[in-house]
Amino acid sequence: MENNHHPYVITIGRQLGSGGRHVGELLSQQLDIPCYDRELILMASQKSGLCRDVFEKADEKNSYSFSGGSMFSFRSGFFGDSTQNYLGNETLFKIQSDIIRQLAAKGSCIFVGRCADYILREHPQLLRVFVSASMNDRIRRLATEPQLAGKDIRALIEQTDRKRADYYNYYSNKTWGAATSYDICLNSSLLGMDEIAAFIGSVVERKFAGIK
Numbered sequence: 001m002e003n004n005h006h007p008y009v010i011t012i013g014r015q016l017g018s019g020g021r022h023v024g025e026l027l028s029q030q031l032d033i034p035c036y037d038r039e040l041i042l043m044a045s046q047k048s049g050l051c052r053d054v055f056e057k058a059d060e061k062n063s064y065s066f067s068g069g070s071m072f073s074f075r076s077g078f079f080g081d082s083t084q085n086y087l088g089n090e091t092l093f094k095i096q097s098d099i100i101r102q103l104a105a106k107g108s109c110i111f112v113g114r115c116a117d118y119i120l121r122e123h124p125q126l127l128r129v130f131v132s133a134s135m136n137d138r139i140r141r142l143a144t145e146p147q148l149a150g151k152d153i154r155a156l157i158e159q160t161d162r163k164r165a166d167y168y169n170y171y172s173n174k175t176w177g178a179a180t181s182y183d184i185c186l187n188s189s190l191l192g193m194d195e196i197a198a199f200i201g202s203v204v205e206r207k208f209a210g211i212k
Helices: 020-031 039-048 052-057 089-106 135-142 153-172 193-207
Strands: 009-014 071-074 085-088 109-112 126-132 184-187
Touching: 009 020, 020 109, 020 126, 020 193, 039 052, 039 089, 052 089, 089 109, 126 193, 135 153, 184 193
Parallel strands: 009 109, 009 126, 126 184
Antiparallel strands: 071 085
16 A cells, blocks of 8 residues: 555554554554554664663653753763763654654654654644553553563553653643544454454545555
8 A cells, every 4th residue: 555655644642551552563564564663762862872761761651841841961972072961851852753754754654652643743644543442451461461560550551641641742732542632543442453453444545545
């Protein structure tokens, strides 16, 4: 379905444990287009020359300050001198936003999270998706992750969703997870991942007519 002359973009917002990232991976295989999630953090690090940890700390799943005064400091070694330098969250967001726009301009692709639907709001062929699920299903899905063994998964879900909402609401001035913020909202507790991916694929075919 790729067409280099008329690239389209799918953005996927998701609750933690809803399977949104997996939906993106399935769509990537189905539509033969790249899917970007945490890869964006590495790209932002490489492009800016800043440590990956810097972007990890400002990522949508981590703590975020709304005071406007939250800064990250970098000492000697980052910029080749002994001067202490500072970058705010807004600057880090802009670096990542520029990469998202550049990737979207190159060809059809999928972005998971990172406020991509708002960053690409003027893209002519954009499909905004949000994936949710019941709390029980989310807990059950995350409980299979070895790194979460012994963790309070419900608390993790609530905390992560809150941080994602804060991140999205701050930068977009929209409401994370609200139907009015997206084109399609899907509940993975009602539909399986394959069904959701197939449905989104069919919408892409209808919405972006002529793309083969």
